[in-house]
Amino acid sequence: MAGIDRLEIKQLRLFQALLRERNVSRVAQQVGLSQQAVSDQLRKLRDIFDDRLFLRKSNGLVPTPYAEKLSHKIDGVLQGFEQLLESEIFSPEDIEGTYVIAATDYAQQVVLPEVIAKMRQQAPGLRIIIQDLDIDNLSDSLATGRVNLAIAFPDFVPSNYPCTTLFSEYHVCVAAKNSPLAKKKLRLKDIADYPQIIASPSRPNFRGSIDAWFEGHGLTRNVVISAPCFSIVPLYLETTDAIAFLPSRALIDSNLITLNLAENPVSFDVIAAWHPRSNNDPLHNWVLAFL
Numbered sequence: 001m002a003g004i005d006r007l008e009i010k011q012l013r014l015f016q017a018l019l020r021e022r023n024v025s026r027v028a029q030q031v032g033l034s035q036q037a038v039s040d041q042l043r044k045l046r047d048i049f050d051d052r053l054f055l056r057k058s059n060g061l062v063p064t065p066y067a068e069k070l071s072h073k074i075d076g077v078l079q080g081f082e083q084l085l086e087s088e089i090f091s092p093e094d095i096e097g098t099y100v101i102a103a104t105d106y107a108q109q110v111v112l113p114e115v116i117a118k119m120r121q122q123a124p125g126l127r128i129i130i131q132d133l134d135i136d137n138l139s140d141s142l143a144t145g146r147v148n149l150a151i152a153f154p155d156f157v158p159s160n161y162p163c164t165t166l167f168s169e170y171h172v173c174v175a176a177k178n179s180p181l182a183k184k185k186l187r188l189k190d191i192a193d194y195p196q197i198i199a200s201p202s203r204p205n206f207r208g209s210i211d212a213w214f215e216g217h218g219l220t221r222n223v224v225i226s227a228p229c230f231s232i233v234p235l236y237l238e239t240t241d242a243i244a245f246l247p248s249r250a251l252i253d254s255n256l257i258t259l260n261l262a263e264n265p266v267s268f269d270v271i272a273a274w275h276p277r278s279n280n281d282p283l284h285n286w287v288l289a290f291l
Contacts, residue, residue: 006044006048007048009078009081010041011041011044011045011048012074012077012078013031013078014027014031014038014041014042014045015045015053015067015070015071015074016071016074016075016078017030017031018038018042018054018061018063019063019067019068019071021060022054022060022061022062022063023060023061024038024039024042024061042054049066049070051064051066051067052064053066053067053070054067090282090283090286092122092123092126092286093122093123093124093125094125095123095125095126095283096125096126097126097127097283098126098127098128098129099119099126099127099128099129099148099149099283099287100128100129100131100146100147100148100149101128101129101130101131101147101148101149101150101151102131102132102133102134102138102141102147102149102150102151102152103130103131103132103133103150103151103152104132104133104151104152104153104156104201104230105132105199105201105229105230105231106230106247106249106250106270107133107151107152107270108130109230109231109250110247110249110250110270111151111166111270111291112130112151114290115287115290115291116128116130118290119287119290123286126283131147132201133150133151133152133156133201135156135201135203136203138150138156138157138158139158139161142158142161142273142274142275143275145275148274148278148284148287149272149273149274149284149287150272150273150274151166151270151271151272151273151291152270152271152273153209153268153269153270153271154268154269154271155209157271157273158273161273161274161275161276162273162274162276162279163271163272163273163274164271164272164288164291165269165270165271166269166270166271166272166291167269167270168267168268168269168270169247169248169249169267169268169269169270170247170248170264170265170266170267170268171209171210171245171246171247171248171264171265171268172245172246172247172248172251172258172259172264173186173191173243173244173245173258173259173261173264174234174237174243174244174245174246174251174254174256174257174258174259175237175242175243175244175256175257175259176237176238176239176240176241176255176256176257177255177256177257179241179243179257179259181194181243181259182257182259183260184259184260185260185262186259186260186261186262187261187262187263188214188217188219188261188262188263189217189219191221191243191259191261192214192219192220192221192222193221193222194222194242194243195222195224195225195240195241195242195243196221196222196223196224196225196242196243196244196245197223197224197225197226197227197233197236197237197240197242197243197244198210198223198225198226198227198244198245199226199227199228199229199230199232199233199244199246200226200227200228201228201229204226204228205226206223206224206226207223208223208245209268210245210265211223213265213266224242225240225242230246230247230250231250233246234246234251234254234255234256237256238255238256243259245265272288272291
C-alpha cells in the first residue's frame, strides 16, 4: 500500500513513454522535462516497483521482463482514468432505478401530471415515487438522497439549495357559488372577520401565508378551519359559509366563485429545488427539462 501511495499518474505516463521511445532524452523533450528530472522519476519508479525496469545500453534503454509485463497493466490503469473524464451518454429509454419527488399537494395537482406523463413516455423503466412534502425534514431528505427533487413554494425549501423558478402564481379569494359575498366589491376589512379556511400541509395550525398580508394592513383574519391540503378546501367551502385564499391554478374545474377584492395579495413563485450533488447528474437534468 505504501508503494501505491507514492505512485502518481504522471509517473505511469512517463513509464509508458520510456517503454515506447527507449531513450531518456527523447522522452524528456516530449514531456517538457529535463533529462535529470526524467531520470529522477525513473529512480522513484524503480524504488516503488522494486525492479530496475530499464537497463541502459549504448543505443538507449532496454526494458526488463517485469517492465514489459507492467506495461499491459499500466495501459489498463491509464485507460480507466481517462474514462473517468468521458461524458456519460444518457439514454432515457435505458434508464432504470427510482426517482423520488417530494411535492406539495398543489404541485402534485398542477405541475406533476404533465411531467410524469413525459417521464413515463421516454423512460418506461424508471420508477417514480411521489410523496408529500415534509417541510420539517426536507433538508435532511435532500442531503441524504431520500428525495431527489422538491417542488414547492420558496418558503418551504431551505434557501441554501440550488433551485429553479417554474412560474409565478397568485392567491385568489374564493367561496361557494351561493355565498352572500358574491358580486360585491370587497375591502380587506370587509372579509377579515369572515370565517376562513387555510391549507396547512405539514404543520396543523391556524396560520397561513396570507396572514402577513392582512397584518400589513393592520388586520387579523378569522381562520376557523385548518385543512391538510389544498385539494380538499374547495369541498369544505361548498358546504360551509367560509371563504379561502387559494392559488389560482388550483381552481381548475372547481365549483367556486372568485370574490371581487379591492386589492389582491402579491404574487409568489413555485420552485423546484435539489441537493448540489445533483447539479451534473444526467437523470436529474433530464427531469428538470420537463419542468
